[in-house]
Amino acid sequence: MSEKKYRVIQWATGTVGSAALKHFIHNPVIDLVGVYVTNPEKVGKDAGDIVDLPKTGVLATDDIEKIMVMEADAVLFAPFQNPDNLGHICRLLASGKNVISPAGPFLPNKWLPDETKRIEEACAEGNSSFHGCGVHPGYSGDILPITLLRLCDRIDSIEVSEVIDKVRNPMIYTEMAGFGLDPEALLANPRRSPETYKHFYSSLDMLAKALGKEIEEVTVKFEVATALKDIKHLFGEIKKGTVGGQHYEWTAWCEGAPLIVYHFYWQLGDSAEDIDPLWEEGESCYRVRIKGDPGLEVRLMGDKAEDGRNPFHGLPWTGLAGATAVQAVCDAKPGVVSHIDLGLIQPKGLVRR
Template sequence: MAQKTYKVIQWATGTVGKAALKYFIENPLTELVGVLVTNPDKVDKDAGDIVGLPKTGVRCTDDEEAIIAMPADCVLFAPSMMTPPIDMVCRLLASGKNVVSPAGPFLPNKFIPDHAARVEAACKEGNTSFHGCGIHPGFAGDILPLTLARLMSRIDCIEVAEIIDKVRNPMIYTEIMGFGTDCDDLLANPRRSPETYKHFFSSMTAIANGLGVEIDDVTVKFEVSRAKVDISHEFGLVKAGTCGGQHYEWTAWCQGKPLIVYHFYWQLGTEIEPLWEQGEAKYRVRIHGDPPLECHLMAMEDADGHHPFLGIPWTGLVGCNVVPDVCDAPAGVVTHFDIGIVQPKGLVRR
């Protein structure tokens, strides 16, 4: 039986975007019709060349207006920036294209009511739908723990941890995030704003709503660890005595007790003090209650015997697999609860 196909545009081809681009080229349910690039060296290249696949006939462009005018069912919107360009999200929606965005905004979210109103208005204008997606927020901190909650009789607290050794898993923003700087200075001026939890609040509220309770308050904690020795990594050198690890902790409180705790453990190897976590990169969910539960989400073992961190490509793939659901949804913001259990078609290719 023939299955419905969807015309898609890939916006940006960084690590997230390339994972999505490869998906769209290879999946028989998606027809790639456009690719927006920001690197001048990629302009006019065939989309297949960007991800090491055969020619597709689709040429990359840096012309945003051409992409906006291009007919398509959906745009996978993956610009490489911390703050979502809400103006472009709304322009794409108003142009008649559904948008799945790893860049956010992540809705509903009480901290950004203006973004929600603008997105809803653009959806109404274009008769389109919008979904913010990602690995975290978007999966590890909401869908996964809510799915695991079906195995529980009582829940006291849910802890979700992102654990990354940035020596084994190099990332270009290691220096930007303050590794290698004075620990006291970084504690006083963290590179990740104390307000960052607000971008994850939609995930916290999804868990709370799913459990039938409300969040009363959110508190934040930030601590650093010192490098005990000089630590080399792919993008530089961290001197002994400077910052070699960071731990961000955001706690959502319910009825006077912690209900949801998000941890981010970013470490440069193990020669740091204190050493909070050891082992492979992963997302870990611990549900305290009856019976207590722990689940690890991680890549399979690589050729070198380690488990690489796949959070960045997963951020693109988790969006790719809901493109049909978002395209077929009524106009407006599409939440996890609206989508329900995703049934990803086109993945089995033999």
């Protein structure tokens, strides 16, 4: 039986976009037809060369208008945050292309009415679908815990934690995130706004609704850890006595009690000799803890690497969570489609001997 093929454009080829691009090149049910890049050094390169794979015959372009008129079923939209992103998404949708976006916005979301309205109008114009997705939000904080609910008789609360050692898993925006600053200064002016939880609200709300509940309010907590020594990382060094760790906590309350808690533990190092306090020991992971009867815990991390440790694949997972949803979004009804609308996604083309 022949499998339906989907014509796909990859928009942006950073770490997230490159993971998706590799998938599209390998997947036999995907026909890669276009690649949009912003790096001048990538313009004109074959898509395969960008990700160290054999040539595909598809050349990267930085011409947005060329992408807009290209015939395609879907666009995997994965640029850095940019004020122009929403406009580009709406143009793509209005041109008849379905959009799967790890860059957000993550819908449906009551806190994003203007974005929702513009995207819905563009979907109606192009008879297309939009799906915001990623690993968090988009997987570890919604799909993963929802699938675990069937193993429980009673749920008291659910905690989802993102635990990342930023030395072993470096990020280019370490200093931008506030590491290396005076702890009191960062506490007074967090680099991640207290309103950030609103961009994750679709996941919180989806999980609450899966339990038949409505969120009454979300409370926010922020604390920092101090570096106990100078700590080098891939992109620089932070000094002893400055911010070496950050913990964000968002709690969704239902019926007067905390029901869902999202934790973000970002640490430079994984030892009590590195920072104080060290909130989380062990390797980077996504973790779901369900308190109830029976309680359970699941950790999501990469398989063992050559050094014997488990790598953290947060950014590649973000790209793949979107790439493997392309087929389902293309086949979905027009408009904004959530994980609930898509049902249990069954991606084709993953088994390749």
